[in-house]
Amino acid sequence: MTNFNRSRKITIIGGRGRMGQFFTQQLSTAGHQVSTLGNQDWDRASQLLGEAELVIVSVPIERTVAVIERAAKYLLPTTALADITSIKAQPVQAMLANHAGAVMGLHPMFGPSVKSFAGQKVVICSGRNDEIFQWLLDFIADRGGELISCTPEEHDRIMVTIQATRHFSRFCCGAFLSAENTDIDRSLLMSTPSYRQEIEIVNRLFAQNPALCVDIMLATEERCEAIARLAQTYSRLAELILQKDRSALIREFEIAQSFLTQENLASTKQKEYAIAATQL
Known part of the structure; x- marks a missing residue:
């Protein structure tokens, strides 16, 4: 050393x-x-x-x-x-x-x-x-x-998922809550652990400097393109909701479920914590 x-x-x-x-x-x-x-x-x-x-x-x-x-x-x-x-x-x-x-x-x-x-x-x-x-x-x-x-290239590729799309997703959530004039305090009184966790994460994002958050999303063309694809995914799934297409939604869920089950995303302890936090 x-x-x-x-x-x-x-x-x-x-x-x-x-x-x-x-x-x-x-x-x-x-x-x-x-x-x-x-x-x-x-x-x-x-x-x-x-x-x-x-x-x-x-x-x-x-x-x-x-x-x-x-x-x-x-x-x-x-x-x-x-x-x-x-x-x-x-x-x-x-x-x-x-x-x-x-x-x-x-x-x-x-x-x-x-x-x-x-x-x-x-x-x-x-x-x-x-x-x-x-x-x-x-x-x-x-x-x-x-x-x-x-490598710098691997870092930037992974940060598209870790930072850019997550920032956008939470940005959208905060913007939606604001547009709906949601009573956050009232909702927390009857919330699940996972909802409280999500609200805390969204609050942390909006405690940041707005320019910093926006710059993280706009930093590279790859980030902008990935965010656009995420937005298209939201739109595609929302359209299935509007159509009340239960079968299609179940198929989409199962595809994602299969992918996430196969990926080694976390240790056993981390998985157990996440499952406990999201129980309804």
Whole structure:
């Protein structure tokens, strides 16, 4: 294991944002010298970036590549460069193309409201000279984080399902509840455990910054196309409901049921918990 306790000079671009603040707090509390670079700080970029051992890019998705290209001009070849946005192929490609030093893509699979890395997943996408980042990975793991490695392309493909379509589905649910003027508090008084769980998940989505949620859905063409297919599925099944086509609905259910039964989606304990939570 590397010496992750040795104090290092780190600059976080976007370090005053919510996720940037989380990384700033975690690293500075451990004794690292953490600086932040915001929109108003580029006149100090030579100092903030040129003297850093590690630079982390933590900015909105639509700005990530442009910020990487701008920041790379100030970096030494010995500086390690990482990003923590929720897409990986484009940022990793931009870092490799614009910086000669060590490069890695990271995606924290949690929101900035958490207090530590304990019990949280962080996806790692290799770029160049991974060993330079080993101290950072050891630091995250030592604090209870779970590290999952994959290629940037696999990450983005899986995130279409994990993030984009789930955000859209919950977005639709919240928009529907609003349009129906649903009395949420009253409904919770007589709800099932699964309904309470779903409302909590939807509430967490709408507690986020609206721009962040929308950017996650619009981040790539693949995400937009998948969301469109999901919407078509909703429409197709809703049409069967309107037609009261019981047989067709049962067939659709059985097809999905067969697929999900065959897939190893969770451990036995997780399956038992999910079943218990959805009992009517």
